[in-house]
Amino acid sequence: MNSLYKSYIKKSLILILISIFFSFLGYYITKDFLTDMLSNLLNASQRAEENFYSIYDLEGHYFNYMSYITLIDLLFMALYLLSIYSYRNKNVVNFVLHLPIKRSQDNLTKILVAVVSLTLIFAFQILMYFALTKNIYQQIYELLSKVSHDNLTLDMLYSKLFNKSLLFYGAFLLIFSGLFLSINLIGKNILALITPFILVLGVPYTSSGIYLFLKILNLNFLVNLGRNITLSIFDNFPNFQFTIIHLVILSIIVFAISFVCALKLDNANINNTFLFKPIKYILNFCVTIIISFSVYYILLSNIQIENMLFNVFVLAFIAITSIKLLNNLIN
Amino acid sequence: MLSIKNVSKYYDKFKAIDNINIEVEDGKIHGLIGENGAGKTTLIHCIAGIYKSNEGEITLDGETIYDNPDVKEQIGYVADSNQYFPDFKIKELVKFYKGIYKNFDEEKFYNLNELFNLDVNKKVKQISKGMQMRLSLMLNLSINPKLLVLDEPTSGLDVISKKHIMDLLIQEVEQRNCSIVISSHHLSELELLCDDISFIQNGKIIHQNSVDGIKNNIIKYQVVFDNTPNLNTLKDVLNVENIGCVYYIIANRDSNIKEQIKALSPQIIEEVGMSLEEVFIYTSIKKEG
Numbered sequence: 250m251n252s253l254y255k256s257y258i259k260k261s262l263i264l265i266l267i268s269i270f271f272s273f274l275g276y277y278i279t280k281d282f283l284t285d286m287l288s289n290l291l292n293a294s295q296r297a298e299e300n301f302y303s304i305y306d307l308e309g310h311y312f313n314y315m316s317y318i319t320l321i322d323l324l325f326m327a328l329y330l331l332s333i334y335s336y337r338n339k340n341v342v343n344f345v346l347h348l349p350i351k352r353s354q355d356n357l358t359k360i361l362v363a364v365v366s367l368t369l370i371f372a373f374q375i376l377m378y379f380a381l382t383k384n385i386y387q388q389i390y391e392l393l394s395k396v397s398h399d400n401l402t403l404d405m406l407y408s409k410l411f412n413k414s415l416l417f418y419g420a421f422l423l424i425f426s427g428l429f430l431s432i433n434l435i436g437k438n439i440l441a442l443i444t445p446f447i448l449v450l451g452v453p454y455t456s457s458g459i460y461l462f463l464k465i466l467n468l469n470f471l472v473n474l475g476r477n478i479t480l481s482i483f484d485n486f487p488n489f490q491f492t493i494i495h496l497v498i499l500s501i502i503v504f505a506i507s508f509v510c511a512l513k514l515d516n517a518n519i520n521n522t523f524l525f526k527p528i529k530y531i532l533n534f535c536v537t538i539i540i541s542f543s544v545y546y547i548l549l550s551n552i553q554i555e556n557m558l559f560n561v562f563v564l565a566f567i568a569i570t571s572i573k574l575l576n577n578l579i580n
Numbered sequence: 581m582l583s584i585k586n587v588s589k590y591y592d593k594f595k596a597i598d599n600i601n602i603e604v605e606d607g608k609i610h611g612l613i614g615e616n617g618a619g620k621t622t623l624i625h626c627i628a629g630i631y632k633s634n635e636g637e638i639t640l641d642g643e644t645i646y647d648n649p650d651v652k653e654q655i656g657y658v659a660d661s662n663q664y665f666p667d668f669k670i671k672e673l674v675k676f677y678k679g680i681y682k683n684f685d686e687e688k689f690y691n692l693n694e695l696f697n698l699d700v701n702k703k704v705k706q707i708s709k710g711m712q713m714r715l716s717l718m719l720n721l722s723i724n725p726k727l728l729v730l731d732e733p734t735s736g737l738d739v740i741s742k743k744h745i746m747d748l749l750i751q752e753v754e755q756r757n758c759s760i761v762i763s764s765h766h767l768s769e770l771e772l773l774c775d776d777i778s779f780i781q782n783g784k785i786i787h788q789n790s791v792d793g794i795k796n797n798i799i800k801y802q803v804v805f806d807n808t809p810n811l812n813t814l815k816d817v818l819n820v821e822n823i824g825c826v827y828y829i830i831a832n833r834d835s836n837i838k839e840q841i842k843a844l845s846p847q848i849i850e851e852v853g854m855s856l857e858e859v860f861i862y863t864s865i866k867k868e869g
Contacts (some may be wrong), residue, residue: 252679256665344663346630348680349652515632517591517622 253350254358258332261366264329265373266385268322272374275317282310283385290392304393304401307386311378311410315417318374323424326367327442330428333359333436342437346516360429360504368418369427375414379407412489419496426503433510434528444532451539458542526554581605582627582727582759587636588783589622596622598783600636604727604759604776609749611770611791613764613860614780619662620686620763624731627658627761640727653681656720660732662712666705670698670715681723689722695744709736717745721752728752730762734769746773771856779863787863791856796833798859803827803841804848814840818862828852830862 286302390403427445435441456475463471582604585655589597591627597619606609612620625631629652637644640818644653657663664673678684693700696714703713714734720728729748734742746769747759764770770777770791779787787794798818804826811820812829816835821828831837841849 250679252676255679256676338662340659340661340663341665343625343628343630343659344657347628347652347655347657349649349655350680351649352647376737472736515588517596517625 253345253348253355256499257358257362260329260332261362265366265370266323268318268325268370269373269377271321271325272318272370272377275314277320279310279314279317282313283307283389285345286310287385287389287392290389302393303387304390304406307389307406308409308413311413314378315414319417319421322367322374322421323372323446326363326425327428329363329366330432331437331439331442334432342516352512353508356508360508363425363429364422364504367421371414371418371421375411379410397574413492415493416489416496419481419493419500422500423496423503426500426507430507430510431505433514436531444536447536447539451543454543454546455539458544458546461546462542479552581611581641582761583624583639583642584627585637585639587623587633589619589626589631589637593807596783597626597633597746597780600780600783600785602761602785602788603780604761606726606759607753607757608775609753609760609762609773611774611777612780612791613767613777613856614763614772618780619783620780622783623730624657624729624763627727628655628729630657641838645773648718652856653683653723654726656723656725656728658716658720658728658730658733660735660757661709662704663716664704664808667703669701669703670707670812673704673715673719674700677719677723683724685722685724688724692718692721692748695748696741710738710741713737714741714745717748721748723806724756724758726758728758728760730760732764733762733781734764734766742769749773767860768855777856779860793860795854795856797833798854798862799833799837800852800854800860801829801838801841802848802850802852805844805846809844811844829855830858 263353269372290302347572390406424445427448428442432441432442435444460472460475461547463469582602584600584602587594587597587600600623602610612623614620622631626633627645629647632646639645640651640654645655668676674686674689678686694716698707698711698715698718704715705854707715713733717730717733725862730749734745737745749762750773751863752758753760762770762773774791776788776790779794787797789797807825808825811817811829814820814829814831814837816837817829817831817832819828819830829841838849
């Protein structure tokens with residue numbers, strides 16, 4: 250193995266070590282909920298009928314832990330990507346590019362090292378959680394099973410948690426492949442790393458904003474159309490396994506596209522240009538829509554003023570930005 | 581042999597280098613001269629396999645350089661400023677090179693270091709610009725390249741180090757019959773070092789010849805007149821300067837400038853030598869004009 254690939258592995262190992270530290274931190278931050286739950290259950294065991302906990306609370310706790318580590322892992326993976334692609338200095342980028350290493354192999358190694366590290370981190374985080382909570386889960390389950398009418402065995406609970414972990418893994422893999430795609434489409438810079446987050450995090454606000462916008466304009470047929478499309482998409486995801494397989498397949502497709510883009514990227518314009526000009530305009534348009542409808546939703550839901558002023562504002566913003574984009578496109 | 585055929589490179593719509601043709605035979609040193617922004621570094625990046633040219637082809641011994649690890653193994657590249665991972669220690673960089681280049685000669689590196697005296701336990705970011713340049717040269721000479729591409733290698737170096745580097749490069753070419761492509765603003769250095777020179781302006785080669793050939797293309801006369809005539813009547817003149825009553829008239833050698841000057845009845849007319857720097861300046865002025 251050549252020195253460059255070793256340097257990628259070294260970086261990913263450092264990342265894994267940092268992630269392990271933060272996983273422990275995450276566990277200890279969220280652990281209080283479990284210990285409180287156990288002590289409350291022990292105290293309330295004499296009055297079991299007053300006990301307000303259920304086995305599903307354990308699932309909720311696990312969800313919180315997974316959300317925390319996913320966020321931390323995404324942050325570290327973004328930093329890792331930036332470090333292996335931009336190296337903080339254009340001369341260093343040129344140095345790496347002049348080395349006698351096939352570009353396709355280099356890009357493939359970057360993707361493989363990243364995916365393997367990601368998988369190892371996730372596996373460790375899940376196993377660590379299960380190992381550290383084994384006793385407390387056992388105790389809580391035994392106490393709850395005395396009073397609970399849920400027909401959920403501990404094995405079934407673990408199986409549910411494991412499926413949830415895989416779902417998180419699939420979603421994370423998809424976001425990560427999106428980061429690779431973004432960095433190879435937009436350029437090797439911070440903007441490329443932020444864009445997928447803006448796109449993903451803005452979606453709930455944007456859909457709510459669009460929903461309110463259409464409601465106020467009395468365009469109910471569009472609201473119904475959107476609802477039907479959403480339902481038809483989610484109806485096609487009958488179970489966890491199906492969803493996970495789809496997420497993984499989708500990630501592989503995105504990784505493949507980003508790999509092809511990486512080979513086509515002109516290194517002379519490495520830090521400041523988009524690989525394909527139309528992507529720039531499409532992305533600008535998407536970000537405009539997301540920001541405008543998110544702001545619209547936040548303002549409307551906080552201030553509770555349902556007047557047309559907001560609609561005029563949003564329409565004007567979209568119109569001005571679209572004209573600007575079209576103007577750029579023509580020139 | 582390095583062969584650059586009809587190479588052009590665009591940055592979006594801007595043509596950074598335009599239809600460049602250069603051939604560098606084994607054992608030859610080729611200099612690239614040009615003003616800032618002329619396209620020298622872009623050309624060097626294309627030769628080193630960093631950029632892919634939009635048009636034309638760059639080959640070493642008939643093999644394309646871009647994305648060809650076997651050929652790139654034989655090319656050393658020294659950038660105009662630090663190109664290495666700043667947090668690497670020098671000894672880690674040596675190890676890094678060993679892990680990349682099959683031909684890397686660690687012994688040669690440490691022998692060269694006896695001359696340049698770098699502390700291998702220091703990190704790249706801890707050493708000065710001049711030392712980074714020396715480090716880059718040492719590492720790239722240690723891979724025993726067939727072609728060495730140097731972008732302003734003497735910038736930021738003291739006179740002694742410059743001399744050491746120039747001597748090393750000449751010695752390397754003599755001993756191993758390798759080729760060197762070197763860009764520099766210090767034309768006096770190139771004049772001593774290079775066999776052939778290419779003048780680049782606005783991405784195009786405006787002159788290409790051996791150093792002597794280039795200097796012989798242009799002629800400079802020192803002329804004294806009793807009464808200064810109207811020199812505007814002279815044709816094919818590149819430049820006219822005067823210090824007091826002594827005039828310096830520069831023109832292409834193939835023009836009939838001597839006859840034209842003689843027709844103005846000078847008191848003294850004498851051919852004087854020109855440095856490469858002067859040739860570059862007058863050629864550039866003429867082309868810009």
